[in-house]
Amino acid sequence: MSKHGITRRKVLRNGAGVMAATAVGAPMVHAQGTSGSLRFAFWDHWVPGGNDALKELAQRFGEQNRINMTVDFINTTGNQLQLTIAAQAQSRSGHDGISLLPWDPGTYADQLEPCDDVMQRLSAKYGPVNPVAEFLAKRGGHWRGVPATAGTQAKPACVRFDLMKQHAGIDVREMWPAANRAGPGADRWTWDTFLTAAEACHKAGVPFGLPMGQFTDAVDWVGAVFLGYGARVTDERGNPTIRNNAELRQAIDYLVRLSRFLPNDVWAWDDASNNRALISGRSALIFNPPSAWAVAKRDAPQVAENCWTIPMPAGPKGRFLAYLPYVTGIWSFGRNKTAAKAFLEFITQRENAELCVNKSQGYDIPPFLSMSDFKAWETEGPPVGTIFNYPLKAHHQATYSIAFSPAPPELAQQMYLQALNTKVVARIAQGGESVESALGWLEREINNMRRGG
Amino acid sequence: MADGGAATLPRMDAPGGASLKRFARRRSTIAFLMTLPLIAVIGGLVVWPAGYAIHLATLNRRMTSFIGLGNFEILLESETFRMVIFQSVFFAITAVILKAAIGFWLAHMLHHIPANGQRKWRGMLLVPWVIPPALSTLGWWWMFEPTYSSINWILNIFAIPSVPWLGEPWWARISVIIVNVWYGAPFFMIMYLAALKSVPEQLYEAAAIDGATSWQRLRYVTLPMMRNIISITVLFSLIVTFANYDIVRVLTNGGPRDLTHVFASYAFQVGILAGNIPRGAAVSLFMFPILAIIAFFVLRGVNRRNKEEA
Numbered sequence: 001m002s003k004h005g006i007t008r009r010k011v012l013r014n015g016a017g018v019m020a021a022t023a024v025g026a027p028m029v030h031a032q033g034t035s036g037s038l039r040f041a042f043w044d045h046w047v048p049g050g051n052d053a054l055k056e057l058a059q060r061f062g063e064q065n066r067i068n069m070t071v072d073f074i075n076t077t078g079n080q081l082q083l084t085i086a087a088q089a090q091s092r093s094g095h096d097g098i099s100l101l102p103w104d105p106g107t108y109a110d111q112l113e114p115c116d117d118v119m120q121r122l123s124a125k126y127g128p129v130n131p132v133a134e135f136l137a138k139r140g141g142h143w144r145g146v147p148a149t150a151g152t153q154a155k156p157a158c159v160r161f162d163l164m165k166q167h168a169g170i171d172v173r174e175m176w177p178a179a180n181r182a183g184p185g186a187d188r189w190t191w192d193t194f195l196t197a198a199e200a201c202h203k204a205g206v207p208f209g210l211p212m213g214q215f216t217d218a219v220d221w222v223g224a225v226f227l228g229y230g231a232r233v234t235d236e237r238g239n240p241t242i243r244n245n246a247e248l249r250q251a252i253d254y255l256v257r258l259s260r261f262l263p264n265d266v267w268a269w270d271d272a273s274n275n276r277a278l279i280s281g282r283s284a285l286i287f288n289p290p291s292a293w294a295v296a297k298r299d300a301p302q303v304a305e306n307c308w309t310i311p312m313p314a315g316p317k318g319r320f321l322a323y324l325p326y327v328t329g330i331w332s333f334g335r336n337k338t339a340a341k342a343f344l345e346f347i348t349q350r351e352n353a354e355l356c357v358n359k360s361q362g363y364d365i366p367p368f369l370s371m372s373d374f375k376a377w378e379t380e381g382p383p384v385g386t387i388f389n390y391p392l393k394a395h396h397q398a399t400y401s402i403a404f405s406p407a408p409p410e411l412a413q414q415m416y417l418q419a420l421n422t423k424v425v426a427r428i429a430q431g432g433e434s435v436e437s438a439l440g441w442l443e444r445e446i447n448n449m450r451r452g453g
Numbered sequence: 454m455a456d457g458g459a460a461t462l463p464r465m466d467a468p469g470g471a472s473l474k475r476f477a478r479r480r481s482t483i484a485f486l487m488t489l490p491l492i493a494v495i496g497g498l499v500v501w502p503a504g505y506a507i508h509l510a511t512l513n514r515r516m517t518s519f520i521g522l523g524n525f526e527i528l529l530e531s532e533t534f535r536m537v538i539f540q541s542v543f544f545a546i547t548a549v550i551l552k553a554a555i556g557f558w559l560a561h562m563l564h565h566i567p568a569n570g571q572r573k574w575r576g577m578l579l580v581p582w583v584i585p586p587a588l589s590t591l592g593w594w595w596m597f598e599p600t601y602s603s604i605n606w607i608l609n610i611f612a613i614p615s616v617p618w619l620g621e622p623w624w625a626r627i628s629v630i631i632v633n634v635w636y637g638a639p640f641f642m643i644m645y646l647a648a649l650k651s652v653p654e655q656l657y658e659a660a661a662i663d664g665a666t667s668w669q670r671l672r673y674v675t676l677p678m679m680r681n682i683i684s685i686t687v688l689f690s691l692i693v694t695f696a697n698y699d700i701v702r703v704l705t706n707g708g709p710r711d712l713t714h715v716f717a718s719y720a721f722q723v724g725i726l727a728g729n730i731p732r733g734a735a736v737s738l739f740m741f742p743i744l745a746i747i748a749f750f751v752l753r754g755v756n757r758r759n760k761e762e763a
Binding site: 079082083086103104106107110213214215263264265266267268269270273276277280282410413414417418423426427430431441444445448451452 | 513514515520523524527530531532533599600601617619620621622625705706707708709710711721722723725726727728729730731732
């Protein structure tokens with residue numbers, strides 16, 4: 001062995017080096033005279049450098065409170081985070097706290113430590129919480145986690161303003177300027193206007209990149225259209241409201257018409273397809289958080305310079321903005337629940353939430369409505385002000401929403417994750433079914449999901 | 454061996470101790486002790502998870518009460534699940550037939566290549582089977598990808614219109630089968646090649662003397678001699694193909710409109726993503742009894758033929 005310059009000692013030394021390098025990825029902060037340890041798993045951010053804020057905050061919290069902090073970042077590619085959550089819940093062991101996906105607080109409610117005390121203090125300080133976050137994070141009257149800043153996103157329209165002006169004659173920057181006011185024509189930013197613009201851009205060869213498959217981006221924007229038309233598939237108790245539902249038919253009819261002006265393969269698009277369509281310069285509009293723009297800034301600067309984020313169009317029943325929050329939960333079987341709660345309270349403080357927003361280039365949206373005025377959204381660019389209208393502002397006259405609310409969360413979760421709203425449209429637009437037949441299928445699916453309590 | 458060794462050991466005075474020693478020296482005891490690690494592994498990694506999955510499938514969504522076969526009943530009443538059954542059966546049977554046919558053809562081709570060249574071809578043809586399927590499927594996904602499909606790019610060069618590989622239901626089903634066949638055919642090839650090499654050359658010589666055509670040699674010599682290996686490979690592949698997950702997950706995620714879901718991908722969607730673990734467990738267990746019956750009959754046939762040949 002030594003003849004080739006490889007010795008057992010060298011192997012051990014190099015192995016130790018590799019272990020040390022690996023440990024850098026999962027920062028651990030030791031403090032003298034510790035008060036225990038905390039291990040958190042957070043969602044691994046899409047935006048380059050997006051994890052830095054939580055690493056920094058964990059380090060600071062660990063030093064201030066003499067706690068050994070370990071922070072792991074687990075990505076959602078291949079559903080790794082979902083699998084980790086399910087495995088920890090089944091084995092009742094793992095991290096002290098973990099990033100939960102939007103519907104998880106309900107799924108794992110029985111195994112999550114109530115965080116009412118933390119939320120009470122935070123709400124007293126920062127005012128009302130985003131209603132969608134409350135709908136998802138509260139079960140049985142108790143907060144099952146603390147709505148997170150990191151990873152929480154909205155999905156407004158990211159528009160190529162040059163293409164939109166050239167082909168559809170709409171100046172989105174004038175309509176939605178980087179200021180706390182609506183510009184001329186903002187009141188005409190409706191789904192009808194949107195349809196006309198979609199047709200024009202389709203004719204020009206830069207169709208809107210709107211997925212119609214079974215991933216969250218598709219379900220979210222279609223959900224916002226449904227709500228804009230007042231179309232609900234169930235009531236608050238989960239009873240289907242499909243028969244003789246004029247609003248539902250109107251929304252479906254609209255989406256079927258709109259789908260004719262989308263690329264013909266949108267039925268198979270995933271959450272990255274729309275990003276690719278924008279970044280490649282092939283699309284004039286997508287519904288997405290600023291991650292697509294942030295990647296374009298790096299990979300296709302000429303595209304990023306022509307992007308402008310604006311609210312979703314309004315329907316007859318109002319303007320809705322798709323919102324997808326992360327919630328950080330504390331496992332009831334965790335060993336240091338008091339410290340875990342203190343940590344979540346610490347990272348949700350205004351200045352710390354702002355750090356998350358800054359590090360994520362404006363991607364993250366804090367759960368408190370009072371935190372929609374951070375400087376990052378004004379100053380990020382190019383062009384400067386491009387994501388000013390990313391978080392919902394008062395002059396947008398819009399409401400944050402999630403598809404299938406206000407159905408009972410257990411049912412809404414199944415409808416959402418099985419993408420019933422995009423599938424019903426696809427059955428008609430792609431499958432050639434009649435509206436009656438597709439709606440009949442939808443009702444039977446919902447009734448089936450309600451069974452087996 | 455154990456008995457022989459026992460004769461040299463000193464006699465024990467205490468009768469209890471002697472019988473214990475005798476017990477420990479018995480062949481069956483030693484065999485049991487030596488297989489204990491394997492039994493523990495099978496128990497921990499096969500029997501217990503399978504039993505737990507069966508237990509889960511009998512619970513309600515909240516996993517708080519026993520509902521017997523309720524989840525299976527609900528599933529069978531769901532149009533989507535009935536479609537998943539059709540797709541899983543279509544996918545598995547089509548893919549296994551194609552894999553077996555292509556594997557058989559490749560094995561024959563290789564069998565007739567001289568030993569030196571055969572090694573190179575064998576190595577190259579095994580490559581798809583050696584690459585982890587999640588990775589190779591990702592490569593296929595890039596070729597089929599809706600917007601930037603490289604296959605479509607090539608088709609367009611020859612003025613052939615783009616094919617919606619993953620966007621149109623039947624094309625998506627075909628794409629999933631293509632990838633599975635590409636991945637699995639080398640396994641059949643290598644098994645059939647080994648079987649072909651074990652067919653005695655004298656049988657072919659005798660058939661040639663009798664004036665048998667090449668089709669008759671295949672029909673009356675090769676196939677009967679390979680019957681056991683064909684049965685076992687088809688059974689093994691059928692089970693593995695029915696349980697396939699990664700190809701559908703990476704290529705289509707079950708879309709469009711759930712028209713490419715198979716049991717495993719649908720079980721994951723229902724169980725893990727939609728948070729209904731008991732129903733997901735029921736989906737994944739659905740084919741278990743049917744495959745167990747098929748396995749029983751196939752293996753019984755193999756055993757019977759083995760006894761006849763012995």
